[in-house]
Amino acid sequence: MKALEIKGLKKSFRSNFLIKKFNILKGIDLDVEKGEIYGFLGPNGAGKTTTIKCIMGLLSPDSGEVRVDGLPAHAAAARQRIGFLPENPYFYDYLTAREFLLFSASLFNIPEKEMRDKVAALIHRVGLSGHEDLKLRKFSKGMIQRLGLAQALVNDPDLLILDEPFSGLDPVGRKDLRLLILALREQGKTVFFSSHILQDMELMADRVGIILAGTIRRQGKLSELIARSTQYVEVVCDRIAPKELARIHPDHALRDNQSVLTLAGDADVNLVVESIIHSGGRILAVNPVKMTLEDIFFSEMAGGANGVPTSQSNGTGAPPNPSTLGGKP
Numbered sequence: 001m002k003a004l005e006i007k008g009l010k011k012s013f014r015s016n017f018l019i020k021k022f023n024i025l026k027g028i029d030l031d032v033e034k035g036e037i038y039g040f041l042g043p044n045g046a047g048k049t050t051t052i053k054c055i056m057g058l059l060s061p062d063s064g065e066v067r068v069d070g071l072p073a074h075a076a077a078a079r080q081r082i083g084f085l086p087e088n089p090y091f092y093d094y095l096t097a098r099e100f101l102l103f104s105a106s107l108f109n110i111p112e113k114e115m116r117d118k119v120a121a122l123i124h125r126v127g128l129s130g131h132e133d134l135k136l137r138k139f140s141k142g143m144i145q146r147l148g149l150a151q152a153l154v155n156d157p158d159l160l161i162l163d164e165p166f167s168g169l170d171p172v173g174r175k176d177l178r179l180l181i182l183a184l185r186e187q188g189k190t191v192f193f194s195s196h197i198l199q200d201m202e203l204m205a206d207r208v209g210i211i212l213a214g215t216i217r218r219q220g221k222l223s224e225l226i227a228r229s230t231q232y233v234e235v236v237c238d239r240i241a242p243k244e245l246a247r248i249h250p251d252h253a254l255r256d257n258q259s260v261l262t263l264a265g266d267a268d269v270n271l272v273v274e275s276i277i278h279s280g281g282r283i284l285a286v287n288p289v290k291m292t293l294e295d296i297f298f299s300e301m302a303g304g305a306n307g308v309p310t311s312q313s314n315g316t317g318a319p320p321n322p323s324t325l326g327g328k329p
């Protein structure tokens with residue numbers, strides 16, 4: 001059974017005067033396995049928060065279904081298993097961290113003694129020890145995010161839904177939060193988090209769903225998405241005239257006084273290398289280049305036409321010639 005399953009989720013909003021209808025979610029299908037960290041990746045305005053609000057029952061979808069552990073997400077039994085960190089959380093300014101967490105815990109009918117122990121443990125866990133009696137209005141953005149995560153954990157949920165948990169955190173805060181989320185997975189919890197930051201995805205997501213303009217464009221294991229994607233090979237050499245190089249392979253460029261040939265992943269690299277040596281050239285490097293999540297993301301943004309790595313991340317300074325890459329979707 002899936003920890004979370006969304007099928008055909010559609011949501012539209014109407015303009016102020018109900019004249020125009022905006023289709024925001026256009027039939028979202030995704031599923032999250034138990035015990036995995038699922039990264040919900042998409043640019044601003046793609047529909048991540050709208051999807052999450054539908055999961056949490058804060059918005060009612062036009063159509064489609066959301067299931068948690070096989071149960072409809074709106075069922076009380078399903079809701080009890082979810083912990084939620086909203087985007088830009090805002091908590092009662094005049095409560096202390098401890099008071100706020102005790103209040104959150106009280107909503108779940110936890111016995112008084114257990115509640116106090118639990119809150120103390122959570123404060124320690126999210127790194128807020130020493131600040132438990134500080135009023136929240138004195139909390140920094142990072143501290144609020146930590147408190148938000150503690151609040152999401154107060155009912156010991158099986159599934160955590162975190163909307164942009166890394167937003168506004170400095171590098172130390174990001175790392176701490178990453179370690180915390182990884183530790184939650186170790187405990188067998190399922191984490192669904194949204195972000196538009198690729199590095200967060202690459203560093204911890206087991207699977208990724210890419211949402212663009214209200215549609216899931218790709219979903220899969222990060223390792224598979226990257227491995228399945230186009231690879232190419234760069235052969236770096238020098239001491240060879242451009243004319244000779246052009247004869248060996250049409251796609252070549254000069255970079256830092258070195259010639260770089262870009263070959264399709266399935267090209268005969270040996271043959272090219274031998275030809276260069278035979279012509280008096282010197283081989284400096286042979287680099288297989290894998291597609292990164294960033295490449296996949298930009299390729300989808302550009303229409304997902306060929307899945308060819310772009311200059312944003314391949315480090316060549318210039319996009320490789322798609323015609324020589326044999327790119328596949």
Ligand SMILES: Nc1ncnc2c1ncn2[C@@H]1O[C@H](COP(=O)(O)OP(=O)(O)OP(=O)(O)O)[C@@H](O)[C@H]1O
Binds near residue numbers: 042049050196
């Ligand atoms: N209540 C609403 N009424 C009208 N339009 C809305 C409403 N909520 C969201 N939208 C629109 O839906 C689209 C998706 O918004 P959403 O907040 O889901 O995006 P997002 O992927 O979470 O973006 P971000 O990365 O900026 O948080 C946006 O164009 C937004 O303007």
Ligand SMILES: [Mg+2]
Binds near residue numbers: 048049050087163
């Ligand atoms: Mg959002």
